[in-house]
Amino acid sequence: MNRAAFAARPGYALAGILVLVVLSYASLLDWRTSDAEWWFAPWVEHIIQHGTRASLAAPMRIAVEGADGYANYSPPYLYLLALASTASAWLSAFGMVKLVAVAGAVFCAGCVWHLLRALAAPRTALVAAAGTLLLPSMILNAPVWGQTDTIWAGLAALVVSFALRGQWAAMLLAFGAAVAFKLQSIFIAPFLLHVVLSRRVGLRLLPLPLLAYAAMMLPAWLAGRPAWELATVYLEQAGTYRWLSMNAPNPWAFVQYARLMSYETGVLLGTGLTVLAALALGVLSLRWRRLEGADLLLLAVTIAATMPYLLPKMHDRYFFLADILAYALAVCRPRRWTIAVAVLIQLGSVGAYVSHLLDFTMGKYLGAMLIGAALLILLRHLALALGLLRAAASDVRPAFVGAYPR
Incomplete structure (x- = not known):
């Protein structure tokens, strides 16, 4: 079948993607990680042994070989583990953790579909949303690691999606739900500030x-x-680790390695720089052109990449929102620079993942350089969208594929 015929029948592409998803996910579900074995699986076992009510009434104390502490994730994640625990007759605690993680990946793909439908044709949106399940960071986060950054990032993507549609109440509710699941959802707050104002x-x-x-x-x-x-559930998490970088692909990895400053100084300086950048992206852009359509998504991508890049104390997984939003931008505005940005951010995130999962230390440093390059490209094109720079002929093209009816 030639390319034109294949494009005319997206069902073939969708079926092919789903087959690859099933094969790849099934082959990776047995991958063991410390998070799943030392923390998440024991949490599930605690829920099964003591019941859901008792497990939610107070932070669960877990003591297993290699780990000793309390369940410090926000309650919404524990709800999902409690729901998964009903399958204890068929799955092990480890299997239930992976079940929740894969369900989170599917949920995230659905959120990306909702976002893409605001800017892309229906067929494009459906196939591209399914394609998110094959993104390397998605595979490493869910079936490999057993993590659920897919859920808070999916909810944050809905914030952008509702903003594109002008559904303000839904936008704000999605933001509150995202923050309740994971504090890292606050990365999208400058975007929300821009939209509200x-x-x-x-x-x-x-x-x-x-x-x-x-x-x-x-x-x-x-x-x-x-x-x-x-x-105040997140206050305890803030002081858990006294490191400027937890394998995050940002400049703080270099600062920490070279011991250029103390932990306290780094936290103060990094937080101050991030607040200034957040205000600049959320407020100062109001002085110029009002962003619409794919340009508004461009702002969201820039913010999602900038916040964890400037903040200290970031983990390896915290660029996941930037991963999926950059991918969505490349789908809605398929240019060389958008594709380059999506690839650079994806590779940067993967570098951080392999630093943790495979102990490849150089991954996070390479990732920091790749994401830094992506940010330079994003900031240039955001300046173009705001009218701060004169557009070259190659930049003057239709803003997006299709359009949501207004």
Whole structure:
């Protein structure tokens, strides 16, 4: 079948992708990681032994060989483990962890589809969304590692998707739900600030993220966990590690390796720089052109890559949102530079993953350089979109493939 015929029948492409997904995921589900074996699987066993209510009422104390501590993930993840624990007659605790992780990958693909439908043709959106399941960082995060960055990143992608559609209430609710699942969702906050200010979202809608967060914590509160603990669940996580970089592909990996500054100085300096960058991207861009369509997605990609690149104390997985948004931008605006950005960020993330999973130390340093190069490209094209630079002839093309009816 020639290329034109294949493009005319996206069902073939979709079927091919799904076959590859099943084969690749099935072959990797047995991969053992310390997170799954030392923490997540024991959490599931605790839930099975003590019951869901008792496991949600207080942080679970886990003591296994190689690890000793409390379950410090936000309650929504524990809800998913509790749900998976109902399959204890058929799956091991480790298998249930991987089940949740793969379900998160499918959820993320659905969120990417919703985002792509705002900018791309239906067939393109469907096939490309399925393609996210084959992204290297998706495969390494879910079936290999057993992690669920797919869920908070998927919810953050919905923030962008609802913004593109002008659905402000849904946008704010999605943000609150994302933050309730994982604090790293705050990376998209500058984008939210830009949208709220430039679109003049009504003040009456601004409490919605808090309501969504509270709703996500409600089952744990009903189980008996104090409301104050649920409101401050991330404070304990902030002081867990005293490292400027946890294999994150950002400049702090170099600072930490060369011991250029103390931990305290690095945290203070990095946080200050990140806040300034967040304000610049979220507020200063309002002085120029109002961003629409794929240009608004470009802003989201730039923010999602900039925040973990400047922040200290980042982990290897925290560029996952940038991974999927850069991929979505390359699908909606297929240019050489968007494809280059998606590839560079993806390779940068993979470098960080292999630093942890395969103990390939150089991966995070190579990743930092690759993502730094992607950021330079993104900032240049964001300046073009804002009218701060004069566009070259190669930059003057239709903004996106298809359009969401307004």
